[in-house]
Amino acid sequence: MSAPAPHYDVIVAGAGNAGLSAAIVAAEAGARVLVLESAPPAYRGGNSRHTRNFRCMHEGPLAVLTGRYGEDEYLDDLMRVTKGKTDADLARLVIRNSPDCLAFMRAHGVHFQPSLSGTLSLSRTNAFFLGGGKALINAYCNAATDLGIAIAYETEIRHVVVGEGGGFEALEVEVAGERRIVAGRTLVLAAGGFEANLDWLAEAWGPAARNFLIRGTPYNRGAVLRDMLDQGAASVGDPTQCHCVAIDGRAPKFDGGIASRLDCVPFSIVVNKDGRRFYDEGEDVWPKRYAIWGRLVAAQPDQVAFSIIDAKSADLFMPSLYPPVTADTLAELAAKLGLPAAALEETVAGYNAACRPGAFDPTELDGLATEALAPAKTNWARPINEPPFCGYMLRPGVTFTYLGLKVDESARVMGPRGRYPNIWAAGEIMAGSILGEGYLAGFGMTIGAVFGRIAGREAAAVANA
Amino acid sequence: MTEIATPASAATDEARRQAEICNACRYCEGYCSVFPLMFRSRTFADADIVELANLCHNCRGCYYACQYAPPHAFALNLPRALAEVRAESWQRYAWPSALARLFQRSGVALVVAIVLAVAAIFLAMGALRPTGGRGFYAVLSHGAMVAIFTPLFLLPFLAMARGLARYWREVGGERVRLADLAAATGGAARLDNLAGGHGEGCNFEAGDRFTNTRRFAHQATAAGFLLCFAATASGTLYHYGLGWEAPYSLFSLPKLFGVPGGVLLTAGALALGLLKVRADPDLGAPDLWGGDIAFVLTLALTGATGLMLYAAGGTPLVPVILALHLGTVAAFFLTTPYSKMAHAFYRFAALVRDAQRRR
Ligand SMILES: Cc1cc2nc3c(=O)[nH]c(=O)nc-3n(C[C@H](O)[C@H](O)[C@H](O)COP(=O)(O)OP(=O)(O)OC[C@H]3O[C@@H](n4cnc5c(N)ncnc54)[C@H](O)[C@@H]3O)c2cc1C
Ligand code: SF4
Ligand code: SF4
Numbered sequence: 130m131s132a133p134a135p136h137y138d139v140i141v142a143g144a145g146n147a148g149l150s151a152a153i154v155a156a157e158a159g160a161r162v163l164v165l166e167s168a169p170p171a172y173r174g175g176n177s178r179h180t181r182n183f184r185c186m187h188e189g190p191l192a193v194l195t196g197r198y199g200e201d202e203y204l205d206d207l208m209r210v211t212k213g214k215t216d217a218d219l220a221r222l223v224i225r226n227s228p229d230c231l232a233f234m235r236a237h238g239v240h241f242q243p244s245l246s247g248t249l250s251l252s253r254t255n256a257f258f259l260g261g262g263k264a265l266i267n268a269y270c271n272a273a274t275d276l277g278i279a280i281a282y283e284t285e286i287r288h289v290v291v292g293e294g295g296g297f298e299a300l301e302v303e304v305a306g307e308r309r310i311v312a313g314r315t316l317v318l319a320a321g322g323f324e325a326n327l328d329w330l331a332e333a334w335g336p337a338a339r340n341f342l343i344r345g346t347p348y349n350r351g352a353v354l355r356d357m358l359d360q361g362a363a364s365v366g367d368p369t370q371c372h373c374v375a376i377d378g379r380a381p382k383f384d385g386g387i388a389s390r391l392d393c394v395p396f397s398i399v400v401n402k403d404g405r406r407f408y409d410e411g412e413d414v415w416p417k418r419y420a421i422w423g424r425l426v427a428a429q430p431d432q433v434a435f436s437i438i439d440a441k442s443a444d445l446f447m448p449s450l451y452p453p454v455t456a457d458t459l460a461e462l463a464a465k466l467g468l469p470a471a472a473l474e475e476t477v478a479g480y481n482a483a484c485r486p487g488a489f490d491p492t493e494l495d496g497l498a499t500e501a502l503a504p505a506k507t508n509w510a511r512p513i514n515e516p517p518f519c520g521y522m523l524r525p526g527v528t529f530t531y532l533g534l535k536v537d538e539s540a541r542v543m544g545p546r547g548r549y550p551n552i553w554a555a556g557e558i559m560a561g562s563i564l565g566e567g568y569l570a571g572f573g574m575t576i577g578a579v580f581g582r583i584a585g586r587e588a589a590a591v592a593n594a
Numbered sequence: 595m596t597e598i599a600t601p602a603s604a605a606t607d608e609a610r611r612q613a614e615i616c617n618a619c620r621y622c623e624g625y626c627s628v629f630p631l632m633f634r635s636r637t638f639a640d641a642d643i644v645e646l647a648n649l650c651h652n653c654r655g656c657y658y659a660c661q662y663a664p665p666h667a668f669a670l671n672l673p674r675a676l677a678e679v680r681a682e683s684w685q686r687y688a689w690p691s692a693l694a695r696l697f698q699r700s701g702v703a704l705v706v707a708i709v710l711a712v713a714a715i716f717l718a719m720g721a722l723r724p725t726g727g728r729g730f731y732a733v734l735s736h737g738a739m740v741a742i743f744t745p746l747f748l749l750p751f752l753a754m755a756r757g758l759a760r761y762w763r764e765v766g767g768e769r770v771r772l773a774d775l776a777a778a779t780g781g782a783a784r785l786d787n788l789a790g791g792h793g794e795g796c797n798f799e800a801g802d803r804f805t806n807t808r809r810f811a812h813q814a815t816a817a818g819f820l821l822c823f824a825a826t827a828s829g830t831l832y833h834y835g836l837g838w839e840a841p842y843s844l845f846s847l848p849k850l851f852g853v854p855g856g857v858l859l860t861a862g863a864l865a866l867g868l869l870k871v872r873a874d875p876d877l878g879a880p881d882l883w884g885g886d887i888a889f890v891l892t893l894a895l896t897g898a899t900g901l902m903l904y905a906a907g908g909t910p911l912v913p914v915i916l917a918l919h920l921g922t923v924a925a926f927f928l929t930t931p932y933s934k935m936a937h938a939f940y941r942f943a944a945l946v947r948d949a950q951r952r953r
Contacts, residue, residue: 171665178661181621240792242624246633259791260659261621267658267802381667388618388662448617448636 137163138592139585140300140313142286142353144168145175146262146574147556148319149269150230150581151588153237155317156276158589163313164278165302167285167320168348172384174266175321176345176529176557176573179386181245181262182255183578184571185227192231193241196253200224203254207569214565222538223563223572223579230578231256238268247447250416255571261387262574286353289316289552291360296550315588318542318554319581322530323351324371325383330527333368340432342376344526347383354558357534361545366531366561372568373423377450378433378522385450391521392446393453394422395509396491397436398480399523401429404463404472406480411508414494415446420568423525434523435466437477440515445491453519462518481512529573533561540584551591553584600640600764601686605678609643612675615668622656624791627781627948628676629656634951645765647679648944651787653796654877655804677879683764684936687757697932699881701888707929708892712921718742719913729841730903733913736833739920746927753931758939767947774953778945785809799872808869814862815890816938818897821855841907852900859897863890882934889934895922 138160141148148164156162166173186203187194203224207215235241240259244252251257258265273280287308288301299312323329325347330338358364380389395415399422400406408425412418426434443453456462459477463470483502489495489511498507533554535543540553556577563576600606613632616622623629628650635642654673662668681698688694696703715734724735761767781787788796788809795806828847832838842848867890875883899919906915930936 171663240624240790240794242791245620245623246630247620258621259624260655261619261661263661264621264655264659271803384661384666386619386661387621388615388668390618444636448614450615450618452614 135299135312135314137161137311137313139163139315139317139588140165140311141317141319141585142300143175143318143320143556143558144173144266144270144280144282145319145321145556145577146177146180146265146269147558147577147581147584148317149266149273150233150578151317151319151553151555151585152278153269153272153276154582154585155589155592156273156278158586158593160589160592162273162276162278163311164273164280165284165286165300165311166280166282167350167352168282168346170282172346172348173270173280173282174263174346175349176262177577178263178266179261179345179384180258180265180574181387182251182257182571183227183230183574184254184569185231185256185575186224187228191228192235192256193243194253194256198254203227206254207564207572210567210569211564212567214567216563219538219563223576226579226582227575230575230582233578233582234258234265234268237272239265240268251570286320286356288356289318289353289360291544291549294550295544295546297552314592315551316553317540317581317584317588318353318357318534318552318558319556319577319584320353320558321346321349321351322533322557322560323354324349324527324530326350329355330371330530333371334427337427337432340524341373341427342378342380342385342389342524342526343383344374344376344385344389344528345383349557351530354533357542362549363535363543363545364532364561365535365559366533366565368530368532370531370566372420372528372531373427373525374419374528375422375426375434375523376526378524379451380524380526385526388450389526390419390447391436391449391523392419393436393438393442393449393521394418394523396442396445396511397438397521398477398506398513399434399436400468400473400476401434402431402468404469404476406476406504407434409504409507411498411506411510413508416570422523423527426523427525432525435468436521436523437462437473437513438519439513440517440519441511443519449521453521455517455519457516457518459518462520466520466522477513480506480510481514484510484512528568529557529560531561531564531566533557534559536562536580538583539587540580541587551588553588555580555584600644600683602640603679603682605675605682606640606643609647609672609675609679610638610640612670612672613638613643613646615662615670616656616672619662621661622659625655625659626651626653626787626791627945628787631948631951641764641766643679644683644761645944645947647676647683648761648765648940649787649948650676650680651785651796651941652677652878653788653790653798655790655797657877658797658802671877673877674879677877677882680937680940681879681882683761684757684940687760687940688931688936689753689756693929694932694936697929698885698934701884704885704888704892704925704929704933707925708895708922711925711928712917715742715917715921715924719917728839729907730912730916731840733916734920736839742920743924743927746924750927750930754936754939757931757936758943761940761943762947765944765947767943768950770946770950774946774949777949777952778942781945781949782942783813785812788812799869801874808866811862811865811869814858815866815893816862818855818857818859818862819893821851822859822897822900823855825849825852825855849904853904856897856901856904860894860901861897863893863897866890867894886934892922892926892933896926 144166483499662670794804
């Protein structure tokens with residue numbers, strides 16, 4: 130006796146940008162679609178919920194985008210930040226399809242706004258979602274509902290059942306502590322990375338990883354990724370690579386999002402818990418350096434550091450989530466931050482003595498460097514001597530991981546015996562197929578949008594065939 | 595001009611806490627005028643929070659878009675936080691304050707006010723029965739109506755003016771230019787701040803979906819209200835200027851304004867009430883829900899009884915309906931500085947101040 134035919138043509142794992150894009154395209158192609166999401170409705174949308182924009186190629190001014198951002202310039206930017214560790218063919222595929230994504234988003238209720246105040250440098254390259262990523266997710270979920278797509282929340286996928294023939298047959302899911310089986314014809318994996326899985330991070334990074342903060346959703350625990358890798362799916366990306374930035378150390382363990390970002394480092398000195406400096410704070414403009422500071426802080430004792438500024442620099446950067454710790458003397462500030470006062474005073478005195486006169490310009494590399502100081506501060510080096518003094522605690526904040534599933538240009542996942550006939554992947558779970566390291570702001574959402582749409586189209590075609 | 599200090603309050607502190615998080619996030623910049631104003635400052639004095647609160651139109655876009663909305667630990671609910679501050683500020687400006695606390699919160703109080711006003715009008719009709727007059731002036735003379743309504747109109751007007759002056763000082767308003775008024779009038783007429791920044795409207799009765807229903811219902815109500823006002827004004831003009839007495843024909847100005855005005859006011863206010871019933875009370879100031887509902891029903895009753903009065907012309911029902919209508923109108927006017935009606939004045943002032951800040 131044969132098993133009953135599965136009710137769903139396409140099952141999508143994860144209700145983020147990539148998953149919902151796939152679901153909508155598949156449903157519009159006539160497929161019956163089910164989306165499984167481990168989070169409750171309030172936390173649907175994974176890390177996409179926290180985003181603000183996506184990077185979009187355009188030949189001339191387009192919607193909120195100014196000027197022109199062509200394919201080659203886009204690819205060059207990508208090559209530079211990834212130090213050439215980019216799959217150029219897949220990257221070009223993403224770049225060329227990005228303008229269609231803008232049209233797709235608008236057609237499905239996503240609205241855009243001019244680049245936010247404080248982010249003018251992105252007005253040409255990145256299209257900002259009005260209301261941010263959660264507004265995009267809301268629009269997609271409404272579009273999905275209107276298309277008759279079923280979304281099952283609080284349903285965690287635990288295991289992908291691959292049959293004798295090497296194809297996907299069903300999913301083992303957990304709902305309210307109970308295991309269930311859901312059968313389907315095709316599967317799109319869009320369940321994000323494993324950045325919220327501290328055990329897994331600790332495997333790659335050592336125990337220090339347990340002190341990291343996770344900037345996004347607590348639900349991206351990588352259960353699907355681990356299960357696929359255990360079954361022999363091909364992997365790409367370095368497990369020890371993750372996008373990790375220095376954020377406000379007072380932010381919550383998970384889900385602090387964009388607001389926990391701190392932009393004060395270039396105008397400050399950064400000391401570790403012993404009150405000692407450890408890196409050039411003024412090496413480059415902040416957008417080009419923020420992503421190395423996560424690792425720098427991660428390498429310090431207890432994975433913590435403190436950014437110290439004085440009154441004249443207090444207003445030079447975007448406002449912070451929480452007000453800084455302030456004090457009228459360095460000793461008092463040290464006490465409030467839990468730093469050794471004598472060491473902090475000594476570090477600041479040494480730094481101040483190494484500062485040289487010159488013109489300070491917060492908007493560009495001003496060459497105002499310290500002299501005979503190790504490590505040097507090569508730009509924006511002004512003495513820290515005007516009370517009140519301010520301090521921010523910094524901790525590493527993980528944005529996303531790179532280890533993922535290897536896919537081809539049709540988003541098909543590679544298995545132990547070649548491509549799976551009916552499994553596709555989109556978004557962060559396969560982003561390692563394109564980027565090996567580094568990151569270009571707004572590219573994560575573009576990958577999800579492009580590959581999500583490809584996966585949805587292909588899965589629907591196979592299911593309907 | 596003397597600065598007025600905003601007294602500290604828990605509502606202001608909560609709104610400030612949320613505004614500081616928004617300022618580090620900024621994702622909602624394009625929804626309304628509140629965010630561009632907010633993002634000009636790094637810190638927020640109490641008066642800044644009051645200004646933001648009065649500019650907020652409670653479109654709720656920023657709630658549904660917020661990645662930090664409850665159950666997130668940051669517990670962002672800016673529409674509610676600003677609604678609470680707004681309500682507190684109107685109470686503070688109202689004179690006497692206690693009346694605002696009463697009418698903002700208690701729908702029953704407004705109903706009682708209407709009942710008392712209707713009863714008073716009945717008594718007046720009995721005591722001041724006219725000897726001549728046509729139409730409803732045969733029930734209550736024009737002179738008596740004017741004597742009753744002039745103070746009813748002037749007293750709240752004075753109280754409102756006093757409140758507005760205090761608001762203006764508190765937010766540091768400057769001398770008003772014509773261009774400020776023009777900008778504010780345009781913003782109010784289009785209800786820009788309920789358009790969602792994209793023209794598809796606000797998030798009110800349909801959760802995270804955008805609709806223009808509330809925007810249209812509000813403008814129907816406002817247009818109806820203004821038309822009814824114009825009807826009364828043109829009637830006064832006819833009466834004193836031209837010596838023509840009511841009742842007027844269908845093609846007279848009072849009727850041409852009044853009939854569509856009454857229809858719009860009634861339908862618009864009922865629609866607003868219906869939307870409010872469907873919307874999530876936790877995204878406004880929940881304590882004010884009853885008072886707000888009573889207020890829109892009062893508006894609807896004003897429009898409906900006006901229309902009924904016209905329809906009943908010449909029948910024995912006129913005295914009853916006239917008392918009902920005049921009583922409702924009287925209660926509405928008297929409670930203006932203390933009811934939701936105050937929003938029209940403060941919000942307009944906030945739009946004027948915003949225009950000043952943008953210039
Ligand atoms: C704070 C922050 C800001 C960012 N800003 C930007 C930006 O502005 N622009 C940009 O391009 N990128 C940005 N990124 C990166 C971006 O978030 C990701 O690249 C993108 O969201 C990935 O989309 P996705 O759909 O693949 O995954 P997600 O959006 O994370 O969605 C994955 C979904 O799968 C669900 N899930 C996970 N495991 C399971 C399971 N076992 N069963 C069922 N469901 C499961 C999760 O709950 C989640 O809803 C940012 C990231 C962070 C953390
Ligand atoms: S309401 Fe939320 S999403 Fe909007 S600006 Fe404030 S913190 Fe950001
Ligand atoms: S509720 Fe609407 S008007 Fe009020 S602050 Fe939020 S987005 Fe602006």
